Amino acid sequence: MKIIVDAMGGDNAPRETVLGAVKACEETGIKIILIGRSQEIEPLLNEKNSKNIEVVDAQEVITNEESPVTAIRRKKESSIVKGLGLLKEKKADAMVSAGSTGALMAGGLFILGRFEGVDRPAIAVVIPSKKDPVLLLDIGANSEVKPNNLVQFALMGSIYAREVLKRKDPRVGLLNIGVEEEKGSSVIKSAYSSLKMIKDINFAGNIEARDFFNQNADVVICDGFTGNIFLKTVEGFGMFIFDRLKQEIKKNITYSLGALLLMPAMKAVKSSLDYSEYGGAMFLGLNGVLIKCHGSSDRKAIYNGIKAAKRYAEANINNKLKKSLEINTEGKI
Amino acid sequence: MKIIVDAMGGDNAPRETVLGAVKACEETGIKIILIGRSQEIEPLLNEKNSKNIEVVDAQEVITNEESPVTAIRRKKESSIVKGLGLLKEKKADAMVSAGSTGALMAGGLFILGRFEGVDRPAIAVVIPSKKDPVLLLDIGANSEVKPNNLVQFALMGSIYAREVLKRKDPRVGLLNIGVEEEKGSSVIKSAYSSLKMIKDINFAGNIEARDFFNQNADVVICDGFTGNIFLKTVEGFGMFIFDRLKQEIKKNITYSLGALLLMPAMKAVKSSLDYSEYGGAMFLGLNGVLIKCHGSSDRKAIYNGIKAAKRYAEANINNKLKKSLEINTEGKI
Missing domain, CATH: 3.40.718.10 (Isopropylmalate Dehydrogenase)
Incomplete structure (x- = not known):
């Protein structure tokens, strides 16, 4: 199980996001990709962490104040856009972010896409x-x-x-x-x-x-x-x-x-x-497992978010959803 | 100031509605018309009350379970329909009820009517x-x-x-x-x-x-x-x-x-x-002052509702509303 964590998302980033990811990695054995400004992330890690934590550099940050659609289109070097790109390429099983909900939704739609049959x-x-x-x-x-x-x-x-x-x-x-x-x-x-x-x-x-x-x-x-x-x-x-x-x-x-x-x-x-x-908010109906933690998340909330993402990814929901959508909504609604 | 009180409205009627009305009458000098089953109301009153409290008999009761529109159309002898009729005829300045919100709204529309200019x-x-x-x-x-x-x-x-x-x-x-x-x-x-x-x-x-x-x-x-x-x-x-x-x-x-x-x-x-x-819920935009108390109102809530109705009636809102609607919405919206 490998989970991408947006190190730059939320009011307490990158310190709390990184420390939450470290805790999840140490206690559950989940492999982590930390994405964000490597110069800010790396000082928070130590040798022990580095085995199961990979840092991917992304220099741009999308804020809550920006128009989500514009931000996703323009900030190709942001942690959200690059993280979702890795998720789409199946470099990981899920992604967790405490960043802008609007940007995650817009990014989810543009980059991951809707799950077939979900309007x-x-x-x-x-x-x-x-x-x-x-x-x-x-x-x-x-x-x-x-x-x-x-x-x-x-x-x-x-x-x-x-x-x-x-x-x-x-x-x-x-x-x-x-x-x-x-x-x-x-x-x-x-x-x-x-x-x-x-x-x-x-x-x-x-x-x-x-x-x-x-x-x-x-x-x-x-x-x-x-x-x-x-x-x-x-x-x-x-x-x-x-x-x-x-x-x-x-x-x-x-x-x-x-x-x-x-x-x-x-x-x-x-x-x-x-x-x-309980681990934050889940995006349902996208081609990928994406979890949004509260903007004010501390390390514990990020840790809970990562654990929730693991359960969500393991459940392999979209396969079951596909069958259910085919059976239940075909021409009936 | 004379206020109609629906003695039959709410879970604790008529005991609490009547005792709330008595309290309001004694403490504020408001004149009250108690409307409902007189055989149930009168035993709750004493000689001292009777000077400022008039009982108007209404044998039917509209419940929360009934369709509001049907109930208002059929139950002409209900406390709500007869009370609103008295309010329309200007026999009182306001009406207070802890009865069905739907029936009060439907009755308000049919009997009192919308205030001119309020859609x-x-x-x-x-x-x-x-x-x-x-x-x-x-x-x-x-x-x-x-x-x-x-x-x-x-x-x-x-x-x-x-x-x-x-x-x-x-x-x-x-x-x-x-x-x-x-x-x-x-x-x-x-x-x-x-x-x-x-x-x-x-x-x-x-x-x-x-x-x-x-x-x-x-x-x-x-x-x-x-x-x-x-x-x-x-x-x-x-x-x-x-x-x-x-x-x-x-x-x-x-x-x-x-x-x-x-x-x-x-x-x-x-x-x-x-x-x-704070006295319950106010209906705004009807031709008359109507207040709905919570269904579980005790005497104190009814008392507060009557006092709120007094303030509402004294404020003579509809006159001010008329001017405001004319100035502000004529052809502008």
């Missing part, structure tokens, strides 16, 4: 819930979708949940504003009708955002606009709650003492809410 | 944030919108924020998946172009869900699908966090002691997150 790739994340974590897609690749895009998200999500998350017969829910079949936009209603007809999908019907955390489904699908709103609401509201708690705690000494005693429990909750623990 | 009424709620609460609309009346609907939401929200929430020159943000002008669906992009041209709107640009709680805007607008997802994500995630904390606390005695000391602070946070404190 629109999607971005998926694993989110904690009361029971097992839930796979949510799309979280931002497609602001607007057609019903058949949602059906393909359901197929891709099902296969990912079965093969990587090891769920038996994963239940797929449609994120909606009510559980009744007639709720939501015309696109959602049409997707609902198709989803309940498809044999390979264990369709759980509509799921309200309020019930997401009760894990009534293993996979929840939606358009990228809705998924992004959901995910960022969770992030923002989580920060807001803990911030409010902190403010209250400061108000008197009894509260401060209580907080001190409760600190490990609070930290456990906070960390259980942290979806970067 | 689609919206439902708004006030949500806590780090600084002042934020007005969010639409949260569910319109799953799909056109750009000019969003512009009208912005005008209605601005006037509500100015006149009822007493914000000076309220900032209006557009809920989106990025702050850049080119983000989001074609509808949102088109609304963005219009919003920045309109003089009466202090447009704050796009607001990401993650930044909602930082109160970068006084009013946040979106389609009813997105608003509903946002609101229910907040509800569901809030429950999930407090549930996780409870589980952790149970794990050892130090945590339990800490939690005990911290309890009042936690309760304060929980209650500051409770948007029913």
Whole structure:
């Protein structure tokens, strides 16, 4: 197993990306290609690392502020473009980056290409819930979708949940504003009708955002606009709650003492809410295994991302997806 | 000031709705019309109440399970239909209900009608944030919108924020998946172009869900699908966090002691997150002042709803809205 790590992606690059890659290499035996500015990467490595870590030089960096499409077209010497090029040439089994999501999506489409039969790739994340974590897609690749895009998200999500998350017969829910079949936009209603007809999908019907955390489904699908709103609401509201708690705690000494005693429990909750623990975001529907870690990833998040990429690559999803797309969507949607 | 209260709406009706109305009547001097099954309402009242509380009999009840449109058409003797009829005849200044949102919206449209110049009424709620609460609309009346609907939401929200929430020159943000002008669906992009041209709107640009709680805007607008997802994500995630904390606390005695000391602070946070404190949801753009309280409202929530209805009615928003719509949308959108 060999994984390309974009050393230059994210707010803490290259230090944390490199150290995360070193940790993954040391602890799991995964071979790594670190791609980026070699003059910045090499001082972070030592002799022991060098056996299983190869450094590929790429002097350009794509930032979050650039137009993704333009950046991919112009910056041929960037870690993202060169990394995806190596992935396409099958020099490695997967690629991990904490760089710009837009640039990774654009680069994925231009360089790797869509997987045959997939009209629109999607971005998926694993989110904690009361029971097992839930796979949510799309979280931002497609602001607007057609019903058949949602059906393909359901197929891709099902296969990912079965093969990587090891769920038996994963239940797929449609994120909606009510559980009744007639709720939501015309696109959602049409997707609902198709989803309940498809044999390979264990369709759980509509799921309200309020019930997401009760894990009534293993996979929840939606358009990228809705998924992004959901995910960022969770992030923002989580920060807001803990911030409010902190403010209250400061108000008197009894509260401060209580907080001190409760600190490990609070930290456990906070960390259980942290979806970067689950390895970041997966691009589904591309010709290659690509994982995007959170922009603020530390070495641990990069390490988790590399482990997730390994599981994703081992599951060999696209072969199973190909069959499923042929059987389930040919002329039916 | 006279306010109609739907005694039969919500999970705790009629007991809590009646007791909330009694409290409002006693503490604020508001005159109340309680509408519903008189045989259930009257035993909850006493002589002292009866001076300022009038009971109007309505034997039918509309439930959340019914089709709103059918229920409004068929159940002429329901508290919602009869209450809205009284509001239309100007027998009162406002109406408060904890009943079905769908039935209230359908009834509002059929019985009260849209306010002249408003193409689609919206439902708004006030949500806590780090600084002042934020007005969010639409949260569910319109799953799909056109750009000019969003512009009208912005005008209605601005006037509500100015006149009822007493914000000076309220900032209006557009809920989106990025702050850049080119983000989001074609509808949102088109609304963005219009919003920045309109003089009466202090447009704050796009607001990401993650930044909602930082109160970068006084009013946040979106389609009813997105608003509903946002609101229910907040509800569901809030429950999930407090549930996780409870589980952790149970794990050892130090945590339990800490939690005990911290309890009042936690309760304060929980209650500051409770948007029913702010009086429920407002229907904007109807010919009449209509407020919907949460279905699980207790007497305090009903009381807060009645006080919010009073402020809303006193602000005489529709007169100001009329002028604003004439000036700002005539031939411009």
